[in-house]
Amino acid sequence: xxxxxxxxxxxxxxxxxxxxxxxxxxxxxxxxxxxxAVGGLFGVLVAMTRxxxxxxxxxxxxxxxxxxxxxxxxxxxxxxxxxxxLYFASAILLNSRLATPKFAWLAFIMMVVGAVMAxxxxxxxxxxxxxxxxxxxxxxxxxxxxxxxxxxxxLIALFVFFATLVVAKNEKTYEGSVPLVTFGAITAAxxxxxxxxxxxxxxxxxxxxxxxxxxxxDTLLYKIIWWxxxxxxxxxxxxxxVAVWYCIAAMVLGAKPLSEKVSRTAxxxxxxxxxxxxxxHLLVEPGVSSEWKIxxxxxxxxxxxxxxxxxxxxxxxxxxxxxxxxxxxxxIFEWLRKAPWxxxxxxxxxxxxxxxxxxxxxxxxxxxxxxxxxxxxxxLYVPGHFHxxxxxxxxxxxxxxxxxVVPLIFRREIILPGMAKWQPYIFGIxxxxxxxxxxxxxxxxxxxxHWDITFTDAIxxxxxxxxxxxxxxxxxxxxxxAGVGGAMYVVIVxxxxxxxxxxxxxxxxxxxxxxDGGAAVANYGSEEQVKVPGTIVLVAIFFTAFxxxxxxxxxxxxxxxxxS
Amino acid sequence: xxxxxxxxxxxxxxxLTKVEVTWITISFVWGLIMFFAMIYWxxxxxxxxxxxxxxxxPDRFAERTEAMADQYTVREEGDTGIPVVHPPPGSDIYMLxxxxxxxxxxxxxxxxxxxxxxxxxxxxxGFSLQPTNINLQVHPGYEMVVTMRPNxxxxxxxxxxxxxxxxxxxxxxxxxxxEPSAEPVSSGExxxxxxxxxx
Numbered sequence: 001x002x003x004x005x006x007x008x009x010x011x012x013x014x015x016x017x018x019x020x021x022x023x024x025x026x027x028x029x030x031x032x033x034x035x036x037a038v039g040g041l042f043g044v045l046v047a048m049t050r051x052x053x054x055x056x057x058x059x060x061x062x063x064x065x066x067x068x069x070x071x072x073x074x075x076x077x078x079x080x081x082x083x084x085x086l087y088f089a090s091a092i093l094l095n096s097r098l099a100t101p102k103f104a105w106l107a108f109i110m111m112v113v114g115a116v117m118a119x120x121x122x123x124x125x126x127x128x129x130x131x132x133x134x135x136x137x138x139x140x141x142x143x144x145x146x147x148x149x150x151x152x153x154x155l156i157a158l159f160v161f162f163a164t165l166v167v168a169k170n171e172k173t174y175e176g177s178v179p180l181v182t183f184g185a186i187t188a189a190x191x192x193x194x195x196x197x198x199x200x201x202x203x204x205x206x207x208x209x210x211x212x213x214x215x216x217x218d219t220l221l222y223k224i225i226w227w228x229x230x231x232x233x234x235x236x237x238x239x240x241x242v243a244v245w246y247c248i249a250a251m252v253l254g255a256k257p258l259s260e261k262v263s264r265t266a267x268x269x270x271x272x273x274x275x276x277x278x279x280x281h282l283l284v285e286p287g288v289s290s291e292w293k294i295x296x297x298x299x300x301x302x303x304x305x306x307x308x309x310x311x312x313x314x315x316x317x318x319x320x321x322x323x324x325x326x327x328x329x330x331x332i333f334e335w336l337r338k339a340p341w342x343x344x345x346x347x348x349x350x351x352x353x354x355x356x357x358x359x360x361x362x363x364x365x366x367x368x369x370x371x372x373x374x375x376x377x378x379x380l381y382v383p384g385h386f387h388x389x390x391x392x393x394x395x396x397x398x399x400x401x402x403x404x405v406v407p408l409i410f411r412r413e414i415i416l417p418g419m420a421k422w423q424p425y426i427f428g429i430x431x432x433x434x435x436x437x438x439x440x441x442x443x444x445x446x447x448x449x450h451w452d453i454t455f456t457d458a459i460x461x462x463x464x465x466x467x468x469x470x471x472x473x474x475x476x477x478x479x480x481x482a483g484v485g486g487a488m489y490v491v492i493v494x495x496x497x498x499x500x501x502x503x504x505x506x507x508x509x510x511x512x513x514x515x516d517g518g519a520a521v522a523n524y525g526s527e528e529q530v531k532v533p534g535t536i537v538l539v540a541i542f543f544t545a546f547x548x549x550x551x552x553x554x555x556x557x558x559x560x561x562x563x564s
Numbered sequence: 565x566x567x568x569x570x571x572x573x574x575x576x577x578x579x580l581t582k583v584e585v586t587w588i589t590i591s592f593v594w595g596l597i598m599f600f601a602m603i604y605w606x607x608x609x610x611x612x613x614x615x616x617x618x619x620x621x622p623d624r625f626a627e628r629t630e631a632m633a634d635q636y637t638v639r640e641e642g643d644t645g646i647p648v649v650h651p652p653p654g655s656d657i658y659m660l661x662x663x664x665x666x667x668x669x670x671x672x673x674x675x676x677x678x679x680x681x682x683x684x685x686x687x688x689x690g691f692s693l694q695p696t697n698i699n700l701q702v703h704p705g706y707e708m709v710v711t712m713r714p715n716x717x718x719x720x721x722x723x724x725x726x727x728x729x730x731x732x733x734x735x736x737x738x739x740x741x742x743e744p745s746a747e748p749v750s751s752g753e754x755x756x757x758x759x760x761x762x763x
Binding site: 059060063093128130134136137174175176177178179180181218219220246247249250251255256257258259260261262263264282284285286287289290294298301302303305306309310313314317318365369370371373374375376377378379443444445447448449450451452455457458459460462463464465532536539543546547550554557558560561562563564 | 566567568569570572573575576578580581583584587588590591592594595596598599601602603605606609610611612613614615617641642644646665682686687688690692693694695696697698699700701702703704705706707708710711712713714715716721723724725726727728729730732733734735736737738
């Protein structure tokens with residue numbers, strides 16, 4: 001029982017920390033960063049090839065590296081980090097022991113084996129099928145098997161998380177409801193179960209097909225179910241990184257949610273509606289009806305978008321309320337001007353919030369409109385959109401929280417603090433550029449996953465507007481900037497974990513990183529009494545941009561060839 | 565804080581503030597507007613996909629495409645050997661995707677309607693008409709039918725925007741839009757195709 005677990009007391013927060021949970025968080029986070037480094041490097045190579053003036057890799061290598069880039073950063077980096085977050089949000093935040101640590105280690109080993117196997121398959125060169133591996137394009141059997149082993153490992157980790165919630169409840173390690181951050185993590189985990197089930201339903205038959213045991217996989221069926229995994233896995237990210245936004249705001253500023261009820265309802269909307277988004281990838285497909293497309297692409301009347309729009313008010317609102325309580329009450333924006341912009345955990349989190357909303361959120365809803373998708377599907381606009389959601393949203397958030405995880409869990413001080421201060425800005429600006437310039441190129445018709453927009457080897461010439469070449473060049477420069485930011489992150493994190501000054505009690509006292517010492521927060525809960533005029537202005541700007549951009553795209557659509 | 569359990573155990577009874585109620589209402593209504601906009605466009609807009617799809621074997625689709633080309637080829641595209649096909653307005657026209665070309669080249673008349681049939685005979689491809697930027701996904705085994713009315717003159721390129729192997733970036737095709745020919749080739753009515761329905 002509980003006595004079997006080995007706890008330490010955290011000098012920063014006063015929380016009881018299960019050492020096994022801590023070791024697992026470390027292991028998963030370290031492997032995550034390795035995959036980020038590898039996958040990020042592949043990403044830079046992709047952008048350097050798509051920059052027409054550089055055109056770095058040959059075609060075979062380009063498609064191979066692009067396949068590996070997708071798997072390593074979209075799947076492996078993010079899921080390893082999310083497992084670390086789940087263990088943190090359960091065992092650590094609830095003062096509990098981690099349930100079934102042996103299974104947690106088994107999950108970790110399976111995930112590592114699966115991820116390495118898939119990478120080996122791709123790098124061997126006969127599994128260049130892109131992250132989506134649309135049939136009837138065939139990869140080697142161990143490509144699918146690697147993904148399956150990885151997914152089963154992740155599923156076991158999810159059950160360890162759920163079991164830990166049960167243990168904490170039974171052993172009464174907390175009172176009342178679980179904290180909001182844990183609630184967000186539960187949301188992510190529930191979506192993850194659906195995601196992995198979809199993956200199993202389609203990847204296992206595809207694996208058998210690749211070995212010749214099944215004759216045929218229907219291409220349309222494959223896509224519908226595959227995206228039940230592929231898109232839903234990005235919804236895990238959304239739930240997880242929104243939970244981390246609340247977590248960072250709470251740790252750095254002592255921010256309380258404006259309303260527990262509102263924030264939790266928003267997460268509940270994610271659970272109920274986010275998974276319908278498989279349809280986003282099927283809006284210009286044959287064989288799927290308009291009724292199906294409209295209902296699913298809109299998450300049943302945009303109810304999951306409603307969830308995100310609610311977080312878009314309550315996250316900055318919580319920050320504003322906390323800042324005003326500290327005395328930054330002048331004018332509308334003093335709270336924002338005097339926010340801790342030199343703290344990479346905060347600056348990364350806030351940039352992520354803004355870019356996820358303005359770039360990722362708006363573009364996602366617009367391109368997910370059934371008819372507007374006609375002028376966007378499979379152009380570079382699509383990667384432009386998801387680099388705003390997944391890289392600016394999820395990756396930048398995870399980077400930001402690392403600046404808290406290293407001192408709190410690894411018990412090391414961050415080395416090179418001057419560099420750490422700049423890291424989120426350099427990475428963030430780079431990603432904003434990648435996202436905007438790819439969207440721009442996509443609007444001009446540039447295809448995604450395409451080696452050569454000059455079409456030199458094609459039998460007929462294709463004219464591509466000069467602006468598209470400019471966009472691809474600017475995208476390359478932005479990718480270099482993001483690559484520098486990513487490399488800085490890896491250097492700081494690895495350096496801190498290996499060589500950072502040990503954070504013992506004296507250091508923790510001299511250099512507190514948790515607002516109010518955490519343990520001293522006796523009065524927590526909702527904060528509805530504080531006025532948040534700055535947040536209202538921000539939200540109004542967001543909404544105006546959203547509405548304008550939405551109707552501009554209907555205008556663009558109305559000008560293309562009539563179709564019926 | 566978001567890191568601890570809610571202060572009030574009965575947190576779900578907290579009253580909402582005016583700001584929250586207003587924002588949730590605006591967001592919800594905006595969601596409804598965006599939802600009904602898609603339905604509205606189906607009723608009044610000019611850019612909608614039909615829901616007309618047939619299952620078809622690759623061989624059968626290739627046969628039909630070749631039959632159209634045999635009947636209506638007017639010339640060859642440069643020295644590529646690819647036929648340029650000028651089918652009558654209102655007729656059923658075919659373009660097939662295969663590794664790595666869109667075949668054949670089509671020549672269409674301005675402001676005339678055509679029932680375009682699209683399918684792949686091998687892997688998935690992406691029909692991407694440039695520079696107008698219309699993008700459709702093309703599957704093997706499924707024949708998509710969409711009525712199309714070219715509304716601008718000139719040369720249009722079709723590129724592939726679904727990854728289809730190492731030659732993906734060489735997969736191109738072409739559609740010309742020309743002034744309508746002097747003598748009416750057919751009634752101009754969109755023919756209720758007899759060919760399409762029987763797949």
